[in-house]
Amino acid sequence: MTNTEETVADVESTHTPGDGHMWVMVLGDLIIFGGYFIIFMVYRAMNPQEFLTSQQHLNINIGVLNTLVLLVSSWFIARSVQAARAGDPASALRLTYLGGLCGVAFILIKAYEWSTEIVAGYTISSNDFFMFYYMLTGVHLFHVSLGVLILGITVRELRNPRRRRVFMVEAGATYWHMVDLLWIVIFALLYVMR
């Protein structure tokens, strides 16, 4: 009996954040990026020493800093969804701006990181590792830019008193957290693993 009650309660309390279209895009992106990362691992397995030596030329401090910047941005965006849900669009708007600002900071830090690598002579044609490094972080950076754009749509939604649809705020947040999730994988595979 208790089981049945619990099941009913579970069904009632489930909620798909955002809308189905955003989840199709996010889950599709996870599969595609999963494929890129697996290809990276196959190339790494064919030449582990070259990859490891190249990894040492990445700046781990910048990698960690950028991870923390994205995590802070995700905190802002998650809180923004909660504020929008609680009927506090002013806070939701402020938190979305802060999250977006962290996104822009990520892009600037990444640009700085690339420039130091290029100045040090590590370019896309240096070896397979750097080819993957620029390709993966580049495709990810495109997603960060798209994420900032999507947060702009969230801002437009929150600023208009006649809109403020919570599912739109949730959909933007879902995309933004995916950007964070993909970075966590890139950080582990390119910067940290041995």
Next chain:
Amino acid sequence: MTATAARTTTYAWIVLSAITIVSWWLAPGHTRGAAAAASVPITVVVVLLALIKGRIIIRYFMEVRTAPPWLKLFTDVWLTIFWAGVLAIYLY
């Protein structure tokens, strides 16, 4: 309700940041000059930590924790197959 949700989000963020700082210490980038050595134990730990981070982001930030079962299943299957694949290729 909102206060509880806010606290949960903050706890998730603290765990994620703490794991990131631990990862800094594990990375091969510190041994400047000397060549970094490959390490199976470190890589296994890195993979596990990344799996945990990914699941926290999915469950707490993306709110899959309260999503319908199919979404929980899909994301868990993705995380498992992906990281198992990474580890299998690394160890092979």
